[in-house]
Amino acid sequence: MTNSFAVAVAVARKDLRAEWRTRELVPALAQFVILALVIANFGFQIDSRNAPSIAPGILWLALVFAGLVAFGRAFAAEREQASLEALLMTPASPVAIFAGKATAATLLLIGCEAVLLPALTLFFGTPLSVQVIAAVLLATIGMAALGCLFAAMVARVRARELLLPLLTLPLWIPFIVAGGQAVQVAMGASGSYDQAMALLVDFDILFVVLTSLAARFVLDD
């Protein structure tokens, strides 16, 4: 039996190296979130007074839709070259392969967040604090686990562009609720930051465990 951890690391490294060589996804996501901020600027009348109350909403909207794009691409290479079947035929466990894919997709989404968060600060003048970054990163973990699970599920379905948002968005809502609360408080709204963060950690644990249990049924076909 191959070491599962080594398999996961190898799969993640393969995906990250492919992204590093082509440099397709992260620049596209960065472009996408900047455009989202530009659209938000024209959709709202933003000034220094209302920016702290509007910016969290813009942040989560941009992040959620960038996430959908990122996870929609997570299995694109495997699909285009029909290599997922070959990958699954190796003795490596499907859960380890899934963990590797999910880790790589998470890191790519974090790369996109590294553009989104400073851009939000630059354009709307909201604070870029440790609290905001921590909340976004914590939410990213659970969202990535779910997003990758459903991306794997729809990878071989014909209407995958339709199905991925349909499946993923409702299940992301708990992360948006808790993460939204945390970012709002970090940007000056009233409420408990610690409670929201504790809830995010709980959701991360719950959904990471559940997705690793479900990954076997989704990939092993």
Added chain:
Amino acid sequence: MTKYEKAAAGGVALMLAAAAAIFLFAPTDALQGPVQRIFYLHVSAAIAAYGCFAVVLVGGIIYLRNGSLVADRFARAGALVGLVFTTVTLVMGMLWAKPIWGTYWTWDARLTSTLVLWIIYAGYLLVRRLAEPGRQAARFAAVVGIFGFIDVPVVHFSVTWWRTVHPGPIIVNDALPPEMLATFFFTMACTLVLAAVMIGIRYRIETLADVAVQAVAEPAHMVAARDPEPVN
């Protein structure tokens, strides 16, 4: 009359009896007036919906364990019927909210989680339609059904810190007079029977649909294997 028609007629008759109890037997609420009568069907439909989604959950788990077609058909039937009852719950709740809260919709914990419930199982049915029919659709749907069932309490819990206007469980803490309580339990029993009948009929439809798909698919395969010429 087939047994399905008999069961359907029985379900409708029970719902008419429940309507009679709601409008003739139950007293009018002192504060809210006649609009409170929505309560009986609103809460019963919500409980029936949860029951249906529990069928989806159990069916999905059994399907993932042993690939039972019966379990999968029950899950399909439960999702559709549950979606119908969730729709009833939401619509009746909105009609009730307008005169009492002054608005059709508010982002209350229970309303939000019920809406998410509706979206998840509407998605479940779309997965079934869009995925390759057969094993793939069944397996994907089972995963969605299990995650969906878990997500609803999670969403509910996560929004509960924000102020809640929706009343809590008033049945258990004895706030209802006996006539109202009797009407409620009668309506709930009738609604659950109706849900069971609907699942039974839907199960039959799913079985026939599976048989039809097989009947269409199999001869074509067999003919194609024997005869390379295209068949009209």
